[in-house]
Amino acid sequence: MSTISGAHIFAKKALLPDGWAENVAITVSDDGHISSMQRDTVPAGNSVGILLPAPANLHSHAFQRAMAGMSERRGQEAHDSFWTWREIMFRFLDVLTPEDIGSIAAFVQMEMLEAGYASIGEFHYLHHQPGGTPYANLAELSDRIIEAAEKTGIGLTLLPVLYQHGGCDRRPLAPGQVRFGNDPDRFAMLFELAAGTMSRLPEDAVLGVAPHSLRAVDEDGLTAAIALAGDRPLHMHLAEQVAEVEEVIAARGTRPVEWLLRNAPVSENWCLIHCTQMLPEETAALAKTGAVAGLCPITESSLGDGIFDGVRYTENDGKFGIGSDSNIRISLSEELRTLEYSQRLRDKCRASIATPEKSTGRVLFEKVALGGAQAIGRKAGALATGGFADLVALDEKAIDLEGREGDEILDAYIFAGDDRMITDVWSAGRHVVREGKHVKGDAIRAAYRKTVAALRMRL
Incomplete structure (x- = not known):
């Protein structure tokens, strides 16, 4: 699964290392790093509501x-x-x-x-x-x-x-x-x-x-x-x-x-x-x-x-x-x-x-x-130039996020919401989740169903 060359992501709100910012444009390089960020800009490329650094499991x-x-x-x-x-x-x-x-x-x-x-x-x-x-x-x-x-x-x-x-x-x-x-x-x-x-x-x-x-x-x-x-x-x-x-x-x-x-x-x-x-x-x-x-x-x-x-x-x-x-x-x-x-x-x-x-x-x-x-030796963890483009977007129109500003966004996501708020995920620039679903989700789920059915027969 390759990185989209020169991908551009626009976020109405984004959590940057120094705090919340609005109208942020991020460019992802061919090798999956954040090559540039610009605040107070205009929509271009993939447009999302709220953008956060995507954590590691x-x-x-x-x-x-x-x-x-x-x-x-x-x-x-x-x-x-x-x-x-x-x-x-x-x-x-x-x-x-x-x-x-x-x-x-x-x-x-x-x-x-x-x-x-x-x-x-x-x-x-x-x-x-x-x-x-x-x-x-x-x-x-x-x-x-x-x-x-x-x-x-x-x-x-x-x-x-x-x-x-x-x-x-x-x-x-x-x-x-x-x-x-x-x-x-x-x-x-x-x-x-x-x-x-x-x-x-x-x-x-x-x-x-x-x-x-x-x-x-x-x-x-x-x-x-x-x-x-x-x-x-x-x-x-x-x-x-x-x-x-x-x-x-x-x-x-x-x-x-x-x-x-x-x-x-x-x-x-x-x-x-x-x-x-x-x-x-x-x-x-x-x-x-x-x-x-x-x-x-x-x-x-x-x-x-x-x-x-x-x-x-x-x-x-x-x-x-x-x-x-x-x-x-x-x-x-x-x-x-x-x-x-x-x-x-x-x-x-x-x-x-x-x-x-x-x-x-x-x-x-x-x-x-x-x-x-x-912990996992990954140059990520924040929306910062030079780090991998590990990004997660939340739906600004989710009921519990609508009208929220600043830290209240994260409080509502963690304590009032759930993963249904997630719209998009990028891993080192690879746009793997769109509209809340993995891009290969149907095939992966189908294979897993067959595996679990076979396991039940063996247990």
């Missing part, structure tokens, strides 16, 4: 989209939890073929684009055949994610996952985990193979590294992953569950965040996912590293993970972005709303992340746009 497990709605029955245990959900997920993934994974990935990427995301950080840990035998092409399933991005036009940061052990005690992988497993040497081979396929994508594509967690990766594996990443994006689950924290303490003598900050060079190219089980001092310390906290409020709510301390994190200048994780529901506006409402429920307050200068919606949207772009 920084944390996704694409294949889990086809599980949505399958895990809401209680298990045999008295208390259902993340760990019982995980057993359902293991059983589900054991029937997936490469063709299934490609179809599911294309569908969920399409949904993300229609929801207002321009790019994705795919935390990809499903590597091998059922039973754990590698495919003839070690990067077979990574290639399916890449092929889906070719089809949908989403900006892809692929994050192959290193997964070594079944727990901190280095026990062998359980039957449900063997499709994930690699030692550092084989993982490096997989990484190089995926890099070769990634070269087919446009220049905004990025390859990063994801050591899964302190449960699944030992010290030597983490060191190898850090070396392989270099200055590329490095993503890792951290302090998501109480049981995880307890397991790390038992094995390493300290809590996960404390251990990582003492033993790893956490910095701006790192993204730590969830972080819902942090002490106040850990929250402040992680914020000061410059790393991005990868928050997934809908999934964290679904799994009962806990509540990220967003107020304390922002007070310490922490950076954060948003991910759809389990893909149980794809909605940018709902992720933002859920994040803010979780803070209000915990603290019994309102407008928890707002500042005297900017509304809640403005702070949330700008932070996730900039934080998400940083």
